[in-house]
Amino acid sequence: MSTELPLSFLGNVNIAVRIVKEQYPDAELYEVEAKNLNPTVYMHLPTEVTFMKVVFHVGENATAIISTGMVWGQWGTIEYIPEPWMEDVVIPWPLGMDAFEADALLKAAGYTGGYKTITLRHPLHPDFDEPYYIFNVEGEFVFVGVYDKKVFVGDLELVENLKLSRD
DSSP states (O other), X not given: OOOOOOOOHHHHHHHHHHXXXXXXXXXXXXXXXXXXXXXXOOBXXXXXXXXXXXXXXXXXXXXXXXXXXXXXXXXXXXXXXXXXXXXXXXXXXXXSOOHHHXXXXXXHTTOOSOEEEEEEEEESSTTOOSOEEEEEETTEEEEEXXXXXXXXXXXXXXXXXXXXXXX
16 A cells, blocks of 8 residues: 555646756746546546646746646646746745645635636736636636635636636
C-alpha cells in the first residue's frame, strides 16, 4: 500500500512554476485553467482535475504556456508565444489558498453542484483587487477571493468581458 499523499492543486502548479522558471527565470504566473478532460464529468472536488494549463508572462512581452494531460503532476513541453497574454494581473507566487479551501468555501456558500472548470486568475478589471478561484458551476461563474475569501457569482457582462471558458 502506498503511503504517498496525492499532489495538491497548488503542488501541481508549483511544479509548472519550477519547470517554466528553469527556462524563463523572469516568468510570472498569470493564470491556471483546470478541468476534467471527460466533457461529461462535473467535478465535485479538485482531485477530479485531469488537465491543467498554466500561463506565464515571460520576457518583455511574451507568453509561456505549459500543460499536463491525464497524469496528474506530469507536464509537457513549454509553448512559447511571442505575444503578450492580455486581461490578467500577475499572481504572486506562492499562493496561500489551495483549490481545496476554495472548494470548501464554494460549498459553504451553497454551491454544492458539480463544476466543469476551475480557473485561478487575477482578472485585469477595476472591480478585482486579488486573485480568484473561478468555478464554472452549472453555467454560472462563481468567484472565490484568495485573500478576502468572499464568494460571489459574476454577472453575464462581466463573464463575457473576462472571456471565461464555458467548457
